[in-house]
Amino acid sequence: MSGKALLDQFGSLEDPRQSWKVLYPLAEILLCVLCATMAGADDFVEIE
Structure with missing residues (x-):
């Protein structure tokens, strides 16, 4: 995808x-959080 x-998809929320x-x-x-999570980020600090 x-x-x-x-x-x-996220735009419909x-x-x-x-x-x-x-x-x-x-x-x-949401897209940034999804990508960061898939890359191994575990918490807000790592996503930021």
Whole structure:
């Protein structure tokens, strides 16, 4: 599955954050977390 396809899938999720606090789209954050997890990141510090 391509990155674009994953972004499309994540894009269908509802974003519960307050819109004025959003710096990055939820789909992009989720894709980064998925990639970092697949690369062996175990916690927030490693993902950051």
